[in-house]
Amino acid sequence: MTHLVSRKQSLTDWQRVQLAQLEYHDWHLGEDVLLPDGQLIGEVIKVIWTADGFRATVIRSAAYPQIIVLFRGSSGVRKGDPTTWTNEWLRVNLPIGNAIINQVPDVPQELWTASKEFNHLLASYPQMTFFLYGHSLGSINAQFALANCHYPERISAAYLYEGPNLYWLLDAKQRQTTTLLRCQIFNYIDPLDVVALGYIDMEHTIGLLRVIDSMMTSPINQHMWGGYQFDKQQNLLLENDFWQNRRAQIDQRLITAVQKLNQNNDEWER
Numbered sequence: 001m002t003h004l005v006s007r008k009q010s011l012t013d014w015q016r017v018q019l020a021q022l023e024y025h026d027w028h029l030g031e032d033v034l035l036p037d038g039q040l041i042g043e044v045i046k047v048i049w050t051a052d053g054f055r056a057t058v059i060r061s062a063a064y065p066q067i068i069v070l071f072r073g074s075s076g077v078r079k080g081d082p083t084t085w086t087n088e089w090l091r092v093n094l095p096i097g098n099a100i101i102n103q104v105p106d107v108p109q110e111l112w113t114a115s116k117e118f119n120h121l122l123a124s125y126p127q128m129t130f131f132l133y134g135h136s137l138g139s140i141n142a143q144f145a146l147a148n149c150h151y152p153e154r155i156s157a158a159y160l161y162e163g164p165n166l167y168w169l170l171d172a173k174q175r176q177t178t179t180l181l182r183c184q185i186f187n188y189i190d191p192l193d194v195v196a197l198g199y200i201d202m203e204h205t206i207g208l209l210r211v212i213d214s215m216m217t218s219p220i221n222q223h224m225w226g227g228y229q230f231d232k233q234q235n236l237l238l239e240n241d242f243w244q245n246r247r248a249q250i251d252q253r254l255i256t257a258v259q260k261l262n263q264n265n266d267e268w269e270r
Contacts, residue, residue: 011039012233012234012235013230013234013235013236014230014234014235014236015035015037015039015234016133016159017161017225017228017236018035018036018037019033019035019041019068019070019133020070020133020134020135020138020159020161021135021225022035022057022070023056023057023070023071023072023073023133023134023135023138024072024073025057027044027047027057028044028047029044029045029046029047030043030044031043031044032044032062033059033068040062041059041061041062041068042059042060042061042062042066042068043059043060043062044057044058044059045058045059045060046058046121048117050110050113050117052109052110052113053110054110054113054114054117054141055071055072056069056070056071056072056114056117056138056141057069057070057072058070058121065127065128065129066128066129066130066131066156067121067125067128067129067130067131068130068131068132068133069118069121069130069131069132069133069142070133070134070138071114071132071133071134071135071137071138071139071141071142071145072137072138073134073135073136073137073138073139074136074137106169107144107169110141111140111141111144111145112144114141114142114144114145115144115145115147115148115149117145118145118148118149119145119148119149119150119151122149122150122151122154123150123151128154129154129155129156130154130155130156131156131157131158131159132145132146132155132157132158132159132160133158133159133160134158134159134160134161134163135160135161135162135163135225136161136162136163136195136223137163138160138163139160139161139162139163139187140163140164140166142158142160142163143160143163143166143178143187143206144166144169146158146177146178146181146185146206146207147166147170147174147175147177147178147206148174148177149177149181152177152180152181155181155184156184157184157185157186158181158184158185158186158207159186159188160185160186160187160188160206160207161188161189161225162188162189162190162193162195162196162223162225163187163189163195163196164195164196164197164198165196165197165198165199165204165205165206166206167198167204167205167206168198168204170206178206178207181207182207182208183208184207185206185207185208186207186208186210187205187206187207187208187209187210188210188211188212188236189209189210189211189212190212190214190222190223190225190227190228191211191212191214191239192214192216192222192227193214193222193223193227194219194223195223199211210236210238211238211239212227212228212229212236212237212238212239213229213237213238213239214227214228214229215227215229
């Protein structure tokens with residue numbers, strides 16, 4: 001039995017994770033999107049798949065003037081297909097990691113495509129407010145799309161999971177936009193997930209950082225929400241002392257070490 005999502009009754013943390021996981025499903029136009037507990041989210045009205053690899057599913061809410069955009073993550077993480085590893089990890093994920101470590105704003109084309117497509121959606125549905133979900137590469141694309149959003153007042157909320165911190169790649173204007181949206185963006189990371197790179201404090205982030213009190217599992221499972229824990233009310237368990245956590249120290253030391261190495265190389269070349 002299905003039931004509609006109420007405007008007054010928001011989804012639980014567990015339900016939001018379930019919805020985000022649906023970004024990896026191959027959706028078709030007109031399909032109903034339901035959560036595992038039978039909750040009807042809405043109907044698929046657009047499936048985006050561009051030449052440079054950007055993928056997203058657009059859902060119209062079943063009850064209210066709302067659009068939900070699921071930014072798709074890296075299929076290669078789950079399927080291990082050689083093509084997706086090449087197209088997604090070598091083309092986007094690894095360059096992003098390198099850019100964050102070196103703090104060089106080298107942005108792959110797919111991120112600009114995500115921004116363009118998202119702003120086109122906002123312009124196409126002017127009476128709608130928007131909810132965004134993204135995991136891994138989906139979080140990367142959603143972070144950058146939000147940073148370049150032309151209509152920030154139309155963003156109701158964004159729920160992002162296990163993506164590296166794109167804050168370091170943004171220019172002043174983009175950072176200003178994310179500051180306007182700060183309280184609408186919820187950025188979840190598992191400190192045991194090596195993909196969630198570049199979070200060294202609570203301020204230099206896109207949105208409100210939420211650090212998971214996670215359990216250790218296998219590396220791929222860790223990245224795919226496998227370490228997430230929930231209480232009986234389906235609330236995520238969060239850490240309170242992350243900045244004493246060894247992972248934050250490692251990220252800071254890594255960034256500092258690479259910056260010093262680059263500085264020494266520059267001096268040597270002179």
